[in-house]
Amino acid sequence: MANIELWGGVECTVNRVGEEYFDQLAQSGHANRLSDLDLFAELGIKKIRYPVLWESVAPEHPEQQDWTWATERLNRLRELNIDPIVGLLHHGSGPRYTHLLDEDFPQKLAQYARGVAQQFPWVNHYTPINEPLTTARFSALYGFWYPHTQDDASFATALLNQIKGTKLAMQAIREINPQAKLVQTDDLGYSHSTPALQYQADFENHRRWLSWDLLCGKVDQQHPLWGYLRRVGVSEETLLELVQDPCPPDIIGVNYYVTSERYLDERIIDYPWHTHGSNAWHRYADVEAVRVQAATPLGVQNILEQVCARYDLPVVITEAHLCCTREEQMRWLADVWDSASFLRKQGKNVLAVTAWSLLGAYDWNSLLTRNAGHYEMGAFDLKGGQPARTAVSDFLKGLPLEAERHPVLKVDGWWKRVCRSIYTNMPEEPENWSQAGNEQMLPHDLAIEPLLITGATGTLGRAFARLCDTRGIPYVLLTRQDLDIADAASVEKALQKYRPWALVNTAGFVRVDAAEEEAEACYRENTHGPAVLAKACQAHGVGFVTFSSDLVFDGEKMEPYLEEDQPQPLNVYGRSKTQAEEQVLAAMPQALVIRTSAFFGPWDEHNFVYHALRAIAHQEPFKAAEDSFITPTYVPDLVNMALDLLIDGESGIWHLANTGAYSWAQLAELAANLAGLDPAPWLQPVPMASFKQPAARPVYSALETGKRGILPSVEDALRRYLHACEFNFRPVQTDLHSTEGEIRFAAQA
Template structure:
């Protein structure tokens, strides 16, 4: 099955599973265990449906032979590599991924290279048909994190530990490929590293120049370029590396068959000695100057260089075939789509200019855990990827659709792609803008932001109905933040209960989707005005759904936990039977039925008990206002709900809408709490005396409409929302900013 990737063929789509097994102290953090892929063979069939040609895939030393080759367990790799082979997907086999090997070795172990080479030979002997290898992922990055910054084992914080870790990994790569090629002479090295670029003020130009030279060390060592005249020769000698250790690479070159460039928005940095402009967490020193080290995209007036600049620099330096071996951004769904598509278009344009770019790789198919802390803690922070693991089974996101389009040679047409990513928009600047004149790669380029976004008219908008309501205004605010073009409409501008009004607006604005955030929300008043409530909530929603179906426009509309009667003691799921106790609940239950009947592709989200920072009339805000004034606050002690932080709800809803999801979904922050305890929780976090909260039975509150005593929402489709404690903390943070 060996395939030689031909530069004359079309640009390929590859993929990768985040598979890091890193060590912190004596603890190993295993992404494959955390993302569940260690136990799910069927994931590979999902991956194949994306149309990918190759996949970066782990046969990791730490997992396969932690107790030596004589005790190796190949069963996992046998089954999965066999399935990939039958699916026609080329595995690019990784042996160490940000790891340091089994417990009996480390990156600074003098025998690490030889030990890994023995393992590499065993892998090649067992799978002689495998033709692509990455023996060690990102040696330079791993050496920095393990030998310079002390994040990962062996937790070095000095230049010598860094240099030893780097040279040990590079030597391990060369020896491993030598061992592999004794079994498979045609085996190819796909060598990866994170490649960024450093910009600076004139004062720190010398530091930027040094770092921009050091970033190439993995490839320069493997290509046998580091001799006594190389700019990094003196640095390595200063670190404590002997001439013989460096010269070994001159005598044993192992140039990559394909250079794997990993590039993230955080990879490009800006150095500034004016530290007062930046947060203390960014401060550093080189012994000569103290300075701030921040993301270049947050300060450079022209923007950071980006993937095209890096790919072009790599090509001009080495003239070797290139692949983008990781393309991922931790952000909202539309930004993930924009980044991957931008990387794809940059690669296409470079190919047109004669640069041998073979593929781009959608990284973290299953997402990743705790990279926000650089894998130094295990707290469960999850970033979704091509698939979202917060559902019972890996759920394909809009990125999966994008990959299928690119793999099949189709032009993607998702409307959110028509807007530049946040890294191009003005709001990216968090600090005073500084000109970064060294964007020479972009200046040489025929590709510009204008050519990427040539539209003379605005992108197709999202319509948000409900301009006067909390939810509608929150959608508008967060669409603005996310770069999603929208129109926020009042009832006067579009009456959803009037078919002619709806049809006229959809015909004029030509939206790609409609968010119905309008509705009759006065639960007690609905008992006195049932006809009005039903007309707005049910008939209006059905009218809107009918029009959206006619115009082929996606619809997102909202329902309520009050469609349930509260006779259970476990969270309600989407499949549970509705049995509303009041008119409002009846109107929402009827709306669900009508909307999904006339337009089954609609997305209907049930939610509960709003609180948020941007309006004055939600339960939490009212409670805190009363307590702040020294008043008591009365709340139900026997009604259990799952409160919903409005910004979380909006973000999750938009992601589902962009993903093309439909049917009923439950979205609420994970919790089960009485109204009185919710008020106490908010009071404690705000520093108020919770004893000023008076808890009473619901029947003593004088409410007109009957409410369920239990209306907690769970989900059998996916739990996308954080826990209540996290939401409450962010509520207070946002209130301080607002």
């Protein structure tokens, strides 16, 4: 039996909320980039789910059609030998002249489908409507999308309209191309529950099949939902017509997400308010089963087995996507691919896995009800404005070839680890992938190459260790006693001992003013050490990332510095970092060198933001420079992005800092305002010169990136910092005239 194939897809929803349309192709920019198709072809995909959407081709009138965009794209796919699976309606309700409750909706869709087939008679695969059941639920039962109804009768009408529309559309298409095949997709999960809500879970577990059951003619008087559909207004004639003259899919398309399986629990006090819902008998929480310790999700393999047992038809995973960190995205794809491959080898009729979405998606965190620009990366990363290859795209390319997988994939995804559970009152045994010094903490039953991290006592080193724990990345956190970065023999010994896949260097001399008097020590730690590490990593084929500073610049530019700007340091510390950049990249061109600035984070108190908020909360004077501008950097954002870029295999100089340029005084004021504190009169903006620092600083050293390493805004980062930090910044009563406890905080690297 042939191996399963790799298919692809682009998120292309054009959904309507009120009178506003949300267009994913416009948000991603794919609408204007024909060249994306060549990138997709490089992955080796055989088929692609691709839009020729009704709302886009004929938005105002069914007879006013513009095929220009679709013709250019489908012809290019044909040249690339990629077979398109054409979608006509993707989570939408159609153009303005129809909607899901329009009694003429099926006929109007069929008319449009005929036009598509006439334009592209060579297209052999169609999905007239993506996820009819899901769309009916979100539009007509929950009211999130147009037409925003919230009742069972509207839900049933919307679902049956889509099913009848699909049937009529395929009839119209097959009059032009008798070989055309129906690839019918829907989200397929499973509902788990407490005993008290088993009846509701049973109903939802029957309902999840409805799209395919209706098309296959299975909904007769013996079907579990016959009575429900009749009670909510679906005529017997409508149902029996589908039984007598069905339109079975040629391929069942299963869209399965980590959130597709649900857990229902009447003990709503244990769950956030936004998860609460009700039926006629119970109020209950509806949450992701994977997050409930008491639940045991079936997983994609069992879900696929259920599909194969229910329908004697070919099955494809038509969407496999996870919004998460880079390694977790790959772990999810690997899990889905391996499950499908296993079933294929067992003789199940599983054909392919679809990488969805190749370009990522926007605003699904709000179920497409807000146009906030929230981006979930796909196989390619759009943060820099153009699709960029990542570890995910490289991984996909290697799947059909059974290429060697990244070491981080030897660890299970979070959905299979203890950390998956957030709804539990039972104690858990914490996972620990870490190793401190010589105390080995890696799993002994797995041959897992760790990530080496230097700088065990510093803010950045500890942050890397913390987030590697969270992300399930095995690591070794080393002190200077474990590894002297400037000693070649010590470095060689560590690499031989731990055999890492990569090394992150967070060690160094960080006291900017002290460097003026201790230049030799500064250069040893900041220049010679990273160069030694780079040479050793190059020799061993180990990935390497090290950190530089905004203090490599002199501030004369007076606007944010980009990666290509020429360093002109003003002090010893800046010169040590500049020379390190040069020597590291000379020794190892594949090294990743990250310039950053002005850390603040929730896991220690050694940062400007903490001290500013503490002083203002305690109504103590706090001086901050008003004429020195930097780009503050939230440590969790910095570390997560650095890990993603390291896994992606990126190299060269990158600027990673949160978006926005602030003086130190402005940063303190913004933080205080967001914390609900009045910074006046405690915040005292003063000239930088008043601090009389031995080391000269640039008056402007804000960073900006010309690459895709774009971090969220400083304001967004501060909000998350305030939410996450352990210190409570509520004000305390003090003598308003007291000057005791005055804090002077000068800018450091």
